[in-house]
Amino acid sequence: MNKVFVRTKNVKKFVALMEEVKQLPANIPKIVLVFGEYxxxxxxxxxxWTFKNDCIYVRANQGMTSRWLLSEIAEELGEEAFWHIQDTFNLVEQKLKQNPKPLIIDEVDYLVTNNVIEILRDLHDRTGCPMILVGMINIDKKLSRYPHLKDRIYKTFKFEPYDKQDIMQILSELSEIPITNDGLEYLATRHNQLRQIVKLINKIEKLAKTNELKELNEKNLRSILSERQNITTLQTSKQIFT
Structure with a gap:
């Protein structure tokens, strides 16, 4: 499988939004809420995007406290957290003021139930750094409990389900084995989630190599993916395609 990052429509729109946020004046809130199905x-x-840009990435976890969250942010800034939470907050604030950079919090849903998310609002207000909160499909509704935070959200961005073009693009760019247009059309109807698509590509690549196929089209894909075929059939099916 090719080790490339596929720039689907969602990716291109997200990148454009991040560039827009970078250009915002100082008096405009810079919190972005990103959400969508898994x-x-x-x-x-x-x-x-984190790898391509100078920013801080922290993944929230179940049961994460304010102290834990601030410690993770401090560590990403190359600092060691203090015992007292206020001292760690002050340290993080100072570092972000000295060297402003976006702060990305993934799985932010974990921070809603115990009010930990409020500390992110305080950090945003004190530093003015862009903040990207990433969550699941209902995170925008969960944040309705925090009107002061929601008021600071510049824009929300929803990752939309893959359409046919997205799926065909992912298949085409990730597969090491060339796939014809009719093959892509056929495969695009099978799965619409990234992990499932990646598993499918891994499967068809193995089957293609087993059968010494240099190219995949609808006909041979239907044959090698047929559930009715056994191992013996797969091993001898090369004769069908030549």
């Missing part, structure tokens, strides 16, 4: 490449996109 399997649409949210976390992969965030990590890819």
């Amino acid at each position: 399997g649409l490449g949210k976390s992969e996109t965030i990590k890819w």
Whole structure:
């Protein structure tokens, strides 16, 4: 499988939004809420963008406290957290003021139930740094409990389900084995979540190599993916395609 990052429509729109946020004047709130169903490449996109840009990435966890969150942010800034939470907050604030950079919090849903998310609002207000909160599909509704935070959200961005073009693009760019247009059309109807698509590519690549196929089209894909075929059939099916 090719080790490339596929820039789907969601990715391109997210990148454009991040560039827009970078250009905002100082008096405009810079919190962005990113959400969507699982399997649409949210976390992969965030990590890819983090790698390409100078920013802080922290993944929230179940049961994360304010002290724990601030300690993680401090560590990403190359600092060691203090015993007292206020001292750690002051340290993080100072570092972000000295060297402003976006702060990305993934799986932010974990921070809603115990009010930990409020500390992010305080950090945003004190530093003015862009903040990207990434969550699941209902995170925008969960944040309605925090009107002061919601009031600071510049824009929300929803990762939409992959359309046919997205799926065909992912298949085409990730597969090491060339796939014809009719093959892509056929495969695009099978799965619409990234992990499932990646598993499918891994499967068809193995089957293609087993059968010494140099190219995949609808006909041979239907044959090698047929559940009715046994191992013997797969091993001898090369004769069908030549």
